[in-house]
Amino acid sequence: MRFYRRREQVLSVLLVLPSVLALFAFVYGFIGWTGYVSLSNWNRLVPDYTFVGWTNYQRLLQNPRFLITLRNLGVFTGLFVGGSVVLGFLLAVLLDRRVRAEGFFRTVYLYPLALSFIVTGVVWRWLLNPGSPQMGSTGINRLLELMGLGFLKSGWYTDPRVGIIAVAVAAIWQMSGYVMAMYLAGLRGIPEELREAARVDGASELQIYRYVVLPLLRPITFGALIVLGHISLKIYDLVVAMTGTGPGFSCDVPAYFMWETTFRANRFGQGAGIAVILLLIVSLLIVPYLRLSLRREVEV
Amino acid sequence: MRAGRLLLYLVLLAFAVYYLLPVYVLLVTSFKSFAEVNLYRMWSPPRSLSLESFRRALFGGMGYHGLAPNLKNSFLMVLPATLLSAFLGSLNGYVFARWRFRGANTLFTLALFGMFIPYQSVLIPLVQTMRALGLYGTIPGLILTHVIYGIPITTLIFRNYYATVPKELVEAARIDGAGLLGVYRRIMLPLSLPGFAVVLIWQFTSIWNDFLFAVTLAQNPAVQPITVALNNLAGSYIVEWNVQMAGALLAALPTLLVYIFLGRYFMRGLLAGSLKG
Secondary structure, rough: OOHHHHHHHHHHHHHOOOOOOHHHHHHHHHHHHHHHHHOOOOOOOOOOOOEEEEEEEEHHOHHHHHHHHHHHHHHHHHHHHHHHHHHHHHHHHHHHHOOOOOOHHHHHHHHHHHHHHHHHHHHHHOOOOOOEEEEEEEEHHHHHHHHOOOHHHHHHHEEEEEEEEHHHHHHHHHHHHHOOOOOOHHHHHHOHHHHHHHHOOOOHHHHHHHHHHHHHHHHHHHHHHHHHHHHHHHHOOHHHOOOOOOOHOOOOOHHHHHHHHHOOOOOOOHHHHHHHHHHHHHHHHHHHHHHHHHHHHHHH | OOOHHHHHHHHHHHHHHHHHHHHHHHHHHHOOOOOHOOOHHHHHHHHHHOOOHHHHHOOOOOEEEOOOHHHHHHHHHHHHHHHHHHHHHHHHHHHEEEOOOOOHHHHHHHHHHHOOOOOOHHHHHHHHHHHHOOOOOOOOHHHHHHHHHHHHHHHHHHHHHOOOOOOHHHHHEEEEHOOHHHHHHHHHHHHOOOHHHHHHHHHHHHHOOHHHHHHHHOOOHHHHOOOHHHHHHHHHHOHHHHHHHHHHHHHHHHHHHHHOOOHHHHHHHHHHHOOOO
16 A cells, blocks of 8 residues: 555656646746846847846946836836726626626626737727827727817827826726626625625615725735736736837836847847846735745645 | 616616727728728728728738738647646646645745746747757747646646545545546546636637737747737738728637637636636
8 A cells, every 4th residue: 555655656746747847947947047148248149148247237227218117117007907906896896786787798898808918909009099180080089079078188109198008098998807807706705694784783885895895805906906916017918019119118118128128139138137127026026925825825 | 776777777888888999999990991991980880891801811912911821820829739738737736736745835836936927037048948949930839838838827727626626536436446547537537627618718818819929939920820910910001900900800809709608617717817726
């Protein structure tokens, strides 16, 4: 019996070993490799692993474009995560009120999630195409004119003051349904008795949400912030398809800057530096989350 | 109260319009002929249905290539990659669900980190490695990449799924003399069809929609998946709006159909992908 036990353990290790090794090589090995490139002099097409210390990082921190991308990333993340959570929560609360044709509305709110950011970007680039004074307004601007809301017209991504906000509008459109689905699942998990009890105690509907529902949904909010947060910090495809860098780099983000620096300008060392900084930013969000869920699992 | 209900439905409908607006534009524009594409009339329906834009989006027009070969590339990449990563995920999930040795959870958490990283942080070594393996700029190279970076999510979904299989079932099979693989083949695999549905749909959607790996590893137009080709098509100034919209619709169609017909499994994958345990 013990012999079989041992043999099975060896077998199970052998079963997962190839994929675990491949994954760790492609994740941790490659991250280390990228880290090394970021400290090297490889800033042309041919690899050059001469060690140059922090030079690439020093140059990056002096590069105005890099600083703009960091600021844009902050603005984008705030708008996109905040907007999606608020809108998603609102939709979930509305849908939770025993709505007829709930399935229809849910499907409509959620389908953008099945699309690629490239498709979203291509479509929203057209929708937010402001038109020109000679040709007149197009897209959303034209729609606003038709509805008599012309004062809301904007240059969208062609206006450096709006820029990244236009990208956030498209991103919220794509991801808010996802938050709605998470909250809706959470709301369905709250026993009706709890709300009923609060009602008996004389709480208003608003108070019930504030003091009963929202605290119970905290894990969902937390999960949504993690998921949206890491998508937001890595945002790339949408920018590529919708705007590119935008006027004065107003739509530029670190992930986009990294790709251009590395694979268009062949400045691999600099590109690796951006990638490492991006990884650190994402890790600030993800590592505490993973540690928390690991601890929770060990306790169980 | 009735007025309140009416207001509720009006608000819900208003949001439905907001989410459907881009699809409306996509549809009305792609069914217009070039002569009818007029920025002023962007929001008006086409006077007659024209399939010209789809023909051009698929087979090309003056000075640009169509997307038909890229659609084929996408399928050639997505189908094997999806099947392989579901199979690997199921094996890994099975082993991780029963492992109880010290550090198994740490190992698993370290593996999960791989699904959150910005892939920018592995792109340079990935290109170098693919070149060394002779897989750079090939569809098998893309398949390998997607399978490896799909390991964390597929393993996670299957592990959580297998953890719910009752112990008694496994023990009964053991008493009947089934070993590690016997339990997997006779108990776990038949039970895990819904798990496979979730994982296959999840991987199909994310691999189909991937842009970053595709644009980095497939610079050669002959092997480019649809997302890259669509981006090139839409980025070209000579391509008319109606053709761009038709192209976007073609690129979106496979995942949209999956979502519409298999939405239930799609949802489960979503929730599994976002909430651990």
